[in-house]
Amino acid sequence: MSALLRLLRRDLAAFMPGGRRGGTLLPILFFLAVAMLYPFAVGPDAPVLARTGGGVAWIGALLAAILPLDRLVAPDLEQGFFDHWALRGISEEVVIAVRVLAHWLSFGPPLMLAALPASALLGIDGKTLYTVELGLLAGTPGLAAIGVTIAALTAGLRAGAALSGLLLIPLAVPLLIFGAGALSTGGESGIALTAAISLVLLAIAPFAGGAAVRAAREG
């Protein structure tokens, strides 16, 4: 158990703001930039902005999730950390599970916080903002799980960074459909489905990611 906590602490130190791997700041700034640019592009038409703003927030969140991918797993694989964890009997699955948690902590809550200024930039009303926040709460764990899995899959590849972005988008489509879909229906069913997808992704991620890391190590 204490090994898990130490892994988590190391991961958090790496991913959190001020951490060595760019931290959370970059994706959050990117998210805000999308929210800021959108009104410039479509014009200051308040009803249009209010109607489409929630969806734009979702697209911004999804694209922001691509940014940290190349720093999630690849550096540790290159520096031999996974070798030495394996020698100590700490399995790849455990490391990846801890990493999903650390990645979500450094990505999910800050993104939900950034959604507040973003909602002002996009002119979203309070009720829509509430649905967006709930959707992000349900959806970002799934995004984090996809992110770490893809980072593990592409860690050993030369063009991993470019590939991982392309891989994330189709896998995140279900989250986007139900998460953003909840905005138009205004119901909780969309949020519930988003959370369900997140749970499935969270359950798969450690095993898929762990197998990917092992394959990269043995290859």
Add this chain to the structure above:
Amino acid sequence: MQAAHLSASNIACRRGDRLLFSGLGFTLGPGEALQVAGANGIGKSSLLRILAGLARPYVGAVEREGTVGLVDERLALDEHLPLGKALAFWSALDGEDEAQRATALGLADLLDVPVRYLSTGQRKRAALARLLGQKAAIWLLDEPLNGLDTAAVALVTRLTAEHCANGGIAVVASHQTFALAGMQQLPLRDFVA
């Protein structure tokens, strides 16, 4: 030190389409040391990774008894952290006090220096400090003498001798002479396919 045993039987290793070596086998009991010798690219590092269980042999099987410690060209220490903190991550996992080991390896003055500023020889010694903290029964050393000065070479040889005297096993992959009494030799070129 727990009972240590390492044996390999009929190992073959393939990299891509190339068979590096085949039919390789040996048995090491407590206190025994083995030097794997051979030219660059012959498969020394691959053999060590197979022995460690980090890679699968193409053919054959490896039997291990006892924990495995590995030192290779990859440090597994956070480059941006001061050496002391980077080592502390592993010593916390291993439940060992790292500071005294660092002193034993002449690293005491470097504990505040970020890992990325260390020289080649200092990095090697840092990796050895990590290995010592692990208290592993089987040491797998990949080119442990690279970049070390004569004093450090003597130190590494002495530490390995102590490890074997305590019932440990050491497998050293190196093209340099490793002056350890009673060390067995395994020239890899005899097994090249």
